[in-house]
Amino acid sequence: MSPAAGGRPRDPAIDAAVLAATVRLLGEDGYGGFALEKVAALAGTSKAAIRRRWPRRQRLVIDALASVLVVPPAPDNGCTRCDLHQSVRLLAEVLHERLPAGVLAPLIADCADDPELHEHLLHSLVRPGRAAAAVAVRRAVERGDLLPDVDPELFVDLLASVVYRRALFGEAPVDASSARALVDLLLRGVAVDFDRLVFISRQPAEQRHLYH
Numbered sequence: 001m002s003p004a005a006g007g008r009p010r011d012p013a014i015d016a017a018v019l020a021a022t023v024r025l026l027g028e029d030g031y032g033g034f035a036l037e038k039v040a041a042l043a044g045t046s047k048a049a050i051r052r053r054w055p056r057r058q059r060l061v062i063d064a065l066a067s068v069l070v071v072p073p074a075p076d077n078g079c080t081r082c083d084l085h086q087s088v089r090l091l092a093e094v095l096h097e098r099l100p101a102g103v104l105a106p107l108i109a110d111c112a113d114d115p116e117l118h119e120h121l122l123h124s125l126v127r128p129g130r131a132a133a134a135v136a137v138r139r140a141v142e143r144g145d146l147l148p149d150v151d152p153e154l155f156v157d158l159l160a161s162v163v164y165r166r167a168l169f170g171e172a173p174v175d176a177s178s179a180r181a182l183v184d185l186l187l188r189g190v191a192v193d194f195d196r197l198v199f200i201s202r203q204p205a206e207q208r209h210l211y212h
Contacts, residue, residue: 014053017045018039018045018053018064019064021038021042022039023064023065023068024042025039025042026061026064026100026103030103031102031103031107034057034061036050036060056117058107058110058117059117061103061107062117062121063124065099065100065104065107066124069098069099069128070098072129073132074132074133074139075090075132075136077208078200078205078209079201079208080139080140080143080146080187080200081183081184081198081201083139083140084137084183085176085179086136087132087133087136088133088159088163088174088182088183089174090133091133091160092166092173092179094129095173096167099167104125104167105168105169107121108168130156133156134153134156137150138152144192145192145197147190159186162182184198196211199211
C-alpha cells in the first residue's frame with residue numbers, strides 16, 4: 001500500500017513490527033481472538049497507524065502470513081517421482097509448519113464474500129506454494145515421463161487438494177510416506193511408464209540423468 005498523497009513515507013520498521021506481531025498473536029490467540037489493539041501494543045505503534053496501512057484486518061492477516069512464507073524453488077532431482085514427492089512435502093511444510101495452526105480456514109471463510117480479499121488471499125498464500133509443483137509437472141511432461149495431454153494445473157490441484165484438506169480440517173500433515181502414496185496413486189494413471197519412474201527414483205542422484 002502506498003502512503004497517502006502528501007503524507008509521510010511509511011516507515012518499513014513499523015510495517016515489519018506490525019506483521020511480526022500479527023503472526024505471533026495469531027499463533028497465541030488464534031484467528032477468533034485476534035485484536036488490533038494487541039497488535040499495536042506489541043508492535044509499539046497505534047491502532048490508527050495500523051488502520052492507515054491496512055484498512056481491512058483480513059488484508060493485514062494475509063500480508064502477515066505471506067511474510068513468513070518462503071516460496072520454494074521447483075524441485076529438480078532428475079527424477080519425476082522424486083520431484084513430485086518433494087513438491088508435496090514442501091507444500092505441507094508451508095501450511096503446517098510456517099503458518100499458525102487453525103488460522104487459514106477461518107481466514108478463507110472471512111474473505112469468501114469479498115472478491116478483492118479472496119483474490120489477494122489466493123495471490124499471496126495459495127498460488128506461490130503450488131507454483132513449484134506446477135513447474136515440476138511441466139518438466140515431467142516435457143521429458144516424456146507423463147502423458148503429453150496431462151494438464152499441469154489440474155495435476156497440481158489433485159496433489160494440493162489432499163494437503164489443503166488436512167491443513168484446513170486440522171488433520172495430521174502429509175508426511176513423507178503419505179506423500180509417496182499420493183504421488184504414486186496419481187502417477188499410475190498418467191505416467192508413460194510408471195515402473196520406469198520408480199526404478200529411476202531408486203538410483204543414486206548423480207546417475208539419474210543417464211535414464212533420460
